[in-house]
Amino acid sequence: MGKNRTLTSVLAVSALTLTLMSCSAEKPAPDDAAAALAEGLSKADLSASSFTAGTPAQINTELQTLLEGMGTVRPAVTVAGIEEDPENDDAAAVRLAYAWDVNMDSAPDWTYESTARLSRGENDTWQVQWAPSVLFDSLADGDRLVRTASTGLRADILDRNGQPLMGSRPVLRIGINKPDIPEDRQGASATALAELAGLDPAGYAAQVAASGPEAFVEAIVQREEADGPVTPEALAGIPGALSIPDSRVLAPTRTFARALLGTVGEATAELIEESGGRLSAGNQTGLSGLQQQYDEQLQGAPGAAVTLENTSGANIVFSINAEDGMPLQTTLDPGLQTLAEGILADEPSASALVAVQPSTGDVLTVANGPGSEGQQTALLGQYPPGSTFKIATSLALLRQGVTPDSSLSCPAELSVDGRKFNNASSYPAAFVGDIPLRDAFAQSCNTAFINTRDTVPQDALASAAEDLGIGVSASMGVPAFFGSVPEDAEGTAHAASMIGQGEILVSPLALAVAAASVGKGERVTPLLVTPGAGTQAPGAATETASAPASASASAAPAESDAGSFTAAEASSLRELMRGVVTGGGAAMLSDVPGEPVLAKTGTAEFGSETPPRTHAWVVAVQGDLAVAVFVAEGELGSTSGGPLMQAFLDGAAGRP
Structure with missing residues (x-):
């Protein structure tokens, strides 16, 4: 009799267990909600998630505020794990793994985990209990993340003897500083400076007029050692004209091997798009020639820092140091290059002079006359x-x-x-x-x-x-x-x-x-760029320029x-x-x-x-x-x- 009661009890418990399991199985697991949250954080768009408080649009606005200082940098977020509450099957905790490429060199450098809590609401929908700490554990209301970039020193292009051919040189940024002059005098000063610098007076005056009241409007960048066209004496006679010491990456002269060495300047929209995130607005980069071809080597690795900022101040939560660029060694002889360019200076049509050292194959000069109009x-x-x-x-x-x-x-x-x-x-x-x-x-x-x-x-x-x-x-x-x-x-x-x-x-x-x-x-x-440790040659696969169709009979x-x-x-x-x-x-x-x-x-x-x-x-x-x-x-x-x-x-x- 006792044995039958025991069997009956066991059967009853088993039936109850099966019933509970059956009910639990009918409810969705938190996996899909966790995956949607991770994907939304990666895209900075949480429209696909549900929240215990607030609409997706409201949460997106808060997320954008938190990320505003990060610029275009966004994390790759994945689900590292899900822990369900053993005492409450309507609650779960999601571990989120973050990987940021803060210095934008195409490799993640800042990684961490945060936790997001989920709860099962009406219609068995899993909802996120949103808080700034979902993005980063230390974030609280009123905080935001801010990224600041840094760059190392741009390396020099060297001559055959290891001496700088093209590197940082002192310059003067010359322009009109609008706060230093009454508004009714600005046009006259802009015109006078443009005429002195050889610019279009009307165009520069319009540029000055369109700039803000506190603006310094640059007219020309001139080598510090240059004799002109803008001399200190002439500049002193123009109200509001200002000369600001600075530096630029320059060759020995404006024309020295220009088609070969190239130029450095502010990144264009096209170069920024082609860089895959390596460049951003305001960055200095190679615009042509060797400076563009070997930009990553010369530029070095960028640095960056992330700070947590609020009304109380700022605290650095991650940083990576910038690395200086690596010099580019060439075989050019600067004396022979200067000699060759001087000899071609008066030739009106396209012209060139190339010198090679037979014993080594080193290219000593790559000179193009002014008639080549900047072409190689x-x-x-x-x-x-x-x-x-x-x-x-x-x-x-x-x-x-x-x-x-x-x-x-x-x-x-x-x-x-x-x-x-x-x-x-x-x-x-x-x-x-x-x-x-x-x-x-x-x-x-x-x-x-x-x-x-x-x-x-x-x-x-x-x-x-x-x-x-x-x-x-x-x-x-x-x-x-x-x-x-x-x-x-x-x-x-x-x-x-x-x-x-x-x-x-x-x-x-x-x-x-x-x-x-x-x-x-x-x-x-022939050899022009000397191979060395770290020398990079983007586009090396296309070093041989193709001949036109008329010469294509023999590749x-x-x-x-x-x-x-x-x-x-x-x-x-x-x-x-x-x-x-x-x-x-x-x-x-x-x-x-x-x-x-x-x-x-x-x-x-x-x-x-x-x-x-x-x-x-x-x-x-x-x-x-x-x-x-x-x-x-x-x-x-x-x-x-x-x-x-x-x-x-x-x-x-x-x-x-």
């Missing part, structure tokens, strides 16, 4: 090389058994498939007819080289050019065009290729590398081994190039002091005019220096480029 002619220009390409053609001929003394036919005119080819109008009549290769090279006989087209197929010409470095890409640390020589060309196209016309394109850099290869006796690989070969260029071939090419100086078109270089100069001039036709316009080229090798000079709107290489080359080599004489 020296590294990215794509032009037919004209007769300077006869260096490659001669190499191809040497490989076919031709020697400097071999006889070539140099008629005054030559017809290929109906197209007439001539020599330059200044070509000496004494060298028409059968002449040795050395004379054809020194005098630059177009018809003689075209007459060898059956001896040198197009692929052999392309191979010879490649062994000199033309069309061979190199990881030199900056975008560049290394040249393009089609492997297939027939008829007039092949004939034109023999003299550096047709579809052959080079940059001044490419020709300087070819000359350096002749000087060294093996193919030279530039990938960087490869040094090729098959031999010491004997180099010796013969040096002999031919020396002849251009001693008895050919580069005679003006014969008196340059120092080691003997080797050279080749070139003139390349372009355009559709009659007569056609011409590019002027000269390449030269002197000791451990190889140079290419280019003038976009020249006459002959000897007359337009020769004097520029002479001035550069004269100026470089005696330098180590």
Whole structure:
């Protein structure tokens, strides 16, 4: 009898347990509510959550106030755990894991957990018991989080000797300080300062008028050591004009290697968007050139601090120190760069001068004349090389058994498939007819080289050019065009290729590398940015600038081994190039002091005019220096480029 009562009791308890479990199972768990809260906090939008007090719109307003001082920085929030109350199945506590990228370098740096309490309300809906501490445990009503950013020192771009080429230099910010002058005098002062600084007077006066009454309206930033245009004496005569000492990242002069080094200034809206949060309004950043390409390395890692602020004061709850940037080492020689830019200063058309050290491949100068209008002619220009390409053609001929003394036919005119080819109008009549290769090279006989087209197929010409470095890409640390020589060309196209016309394109850099290869006796690989610890090269995958469609018949070969260029071939090419100086078109270089100069001039036709316009080229090798000079709107290489080359080599004489 007792046993039956016990069994009955057990069955009754079991039934009750099943009933409770059944009822509990019908109620939703807090998981979905916890996930919605975490997602809403990540987006700073809690519209998908329910609250025990207040509407989602009201809570969102409070959340925005708490986060207002954090700018655009938002946390990634996940659910770390849920603990249900064992005594009350309508209550739960949610642990929320926060991960903030406070310094905006794409990696979380501030992590912590907070707790949010949930309760099950009407219709079994889980509701959040909102409080500021849900965002951060220490927050209370009236508090807010505030982020402040900091930056380390921007690193310098260095020259080949490790000395600063571009770094922080003292400047003066010059403008009108409106509190210092009555309103009715501000327009006159703004006009006077604009005229002094070379600005549009009406535009600057309008800018001053539109600014607030306490504004300092900057007109010009001038190097502290500059002589003008705004002198202290002139500034003193303008009421309200003010000069504020500051610093800017600058090169030695306004024009020094500007297209290469680039500039630093306030981040544009486009750069801010592209930075993925790394940049914000007001940040200084690289705007062009190496300063933009290597901005992250030069800028270093940003720092930031988060403070909890209220009416009683502020307390730092998290901070991360800024890190200074890392210098960028280049191979530039500042003395030679300055010399080259001075030589090109009066050339009205696009122009460039590139110097390379054959023994190392170091690029010593990347100079662009004012006619290039800020474009990177020296590294990215794509032009037919004209007769300077006869260096490659001669190499191809040497490989076919031709020697400097071999006889070539140099008629005054030559017809290929109906197209007439001539020599330059200044070509000496004494060298028409059968002449040795050395004379054809020194005098630059177009018809003689075209007459060898059956001896040198197009692929052999392309191979010879490649062994000199033309069309061979190199990881030199900056975008560049290394040249393009089609492997297939027939008829007039092949004939034109023999003299550096047709579809052959080079940059001044490419020709300087070819000359350096002749000087060294093996193919030279150029280098401009020296690899080092931490050196970063954004965009390195696109270092080789593409050729236009007309040159796409042969893509530039990938960087490869040094090729098959031999010491004997180099010796013969040096002999031919020396002849251009001693008895050919580069005679003006014969008196340059120092080691003997080797050279080749070139003139390349372009355009559709009659007569056609011409590019002027000269390449030269002197000791451990190889140079290419280019003038976009020249006459002959000897007359337009020769004097520029002479001035550069004269100026470089005696330098180590």
